[in-house]
Amino acid sequence: MITIEKIEQMQAHIMAERQKGKTIGFVPTMGYLHEGHVALLKRAREENDTVVLSIFVNPLQFGPNEDFERYPRDFERDYAIAKQAGVDIVFYPSVHEMYPHEPSVTVRVHERIDVLCGKSRPGHFDGVATVVTKLFHIVMPHRAYFGMKDAQQVAVIDGLIRDFHFPIELIAVPTVREEDGLAKSSRNVYLSDRERQEASALYAALQKGKATIEAGERDVETVRKAMIDYIERHTSGVIDYVEIYSYPELQPLQSLRGKIILALAVRFTNARLIDNIVMNVQ
Numbered sequence: 713m714i715t716i717e718k719i720e721q722m723q724a725h726i727m728a729e730r731q732k733g734k735t736i737g738f739v740p741t742m743g744y745l746h747e748g749h750v751a752l753l754k755r756a757r758e759e760n761d762t763v764v765l766s767i768f769v770n771p772l773q774f775g776p777n778e779d780f781e782r783y784p785r786d787f788e789r790d791y792a793i794a795k796q797a798g799v800d801i802v803f804y805p806s807v808h809e810m811y812p813h814e815p816s817v818t819v820r821v822h823e824r825i826d827v828l829c830g831k832s833r834p835g836h837f838d839g840v841a842t843v844v845t846k847l848f849h850i851v852m853p854h855r856a857y858f859g860m861k862d863a864q865q866v867a868v869i870d871g872l873i874r875d876f877h878f879p880i881e882l883i884a885v886p887t888v889r890e891e892d893g894l895a896k897s898s899r900n901v902y903l904s905d906r907e908r909q910e911a912s913a914l915y916a917a918l919q920k921g922k923a924t925i926e927a928g929e930r931d932v933e934t935v936r937k938a939m940i941d942y943i944e945r946h947t948s949g950v951i952d953y954v955e956i957y958s959y960p961e962l963q964p965l966q967s968l969r970g971k972i973i974l975a976l977a978v979r980f981t982n983a984r985l986i987d988n989i990v991m992n993v994q
């Protein structure tokens with residue numbers, strides 16, 4: 713496994729790989745790797761000749777009052793996990809390497825961002841789309857792997873790939889969870905012991921919503937209320953949103969039918985956690 717910090721070097725290396733006829737699988741991350749990231753890496757390992765992992769905490773996708781500065785970072789630890797997962801190349805650029813000056817061009821996302829995290833975090837998906845565009849040009853992968861934990865991100869990247877004609881296959885990987893259901897996240901380290909215990913209620917609330925629908929309920933508000941009520945009764949967190957939309961369009965629903973997403977975001981003292989489930993309703 714090699715680590716590359718420079719864009720030009722990364723491009724030259726990948727060009728040589730592609731000339732040898734190798735397929736490239738790419739897993740973009742912000743590091744502080746956990747089993748969710750490893751699931752993406754394993755899938756990429758199975759399906760490609762060369763696996764590239766990028767580790768870059770992208771300042772462009774953080775709002776002014778968000779956790780860019782204190783986002784957890786540990787390159788040594790990430791390096792060991794990546795090696796174990798069979799990664800070939802770790803792309804690990806500095807902020808200066810990626811943004812040597814104020815960007816003269818950025819990508820602006822127009823659809824599917826007026827809801828969920830797009831609504832709560834203005835500009836977030838523009839920052840994501842901009843860095844992913846840059847990374848796609850740097851890594852030139854055949855396949856890119858993203859987690860369904862960030863389902864809205866998957867929908868946005870799908871639009872980016874189509875609209876900008878990237879010859880890249882998007883692979884969405886199911887969410888990896890702790891035993892009690894909590895979605896694995898780099899930000900879970902910022903939960904207090906008590907909050908960590910409570911946080912399993914987020915997935916439980918989604919399951920409750922799902923069970924309510926499976927029992928025949930088709931009214932959006934009734935299911936939303938059941939989930940909100942569950943979170944309020946079982947956690948000290950503050951609800952940012954609990955919503956249900958069509959997926960991947962992220963449009964409001966009159967009644968619960970078709971492919972839908974139940975999604976939530978809850979703020980704890982030092983971490984804002986998100987989770988979702990996608991289901992088909994007859």
Ligand code: AMP
Nearest residue numbers: 741742743748858859861862887888896
């Ligand atoms: P991040 O480092 O948080 O930007 O995440 C990098 C990639 O890993 C994104 O595509 C995430 O959706 C994915 N990811 C993060 N957590 C999980 C998880 N628990 N299960 C599956 N994928 C995940």
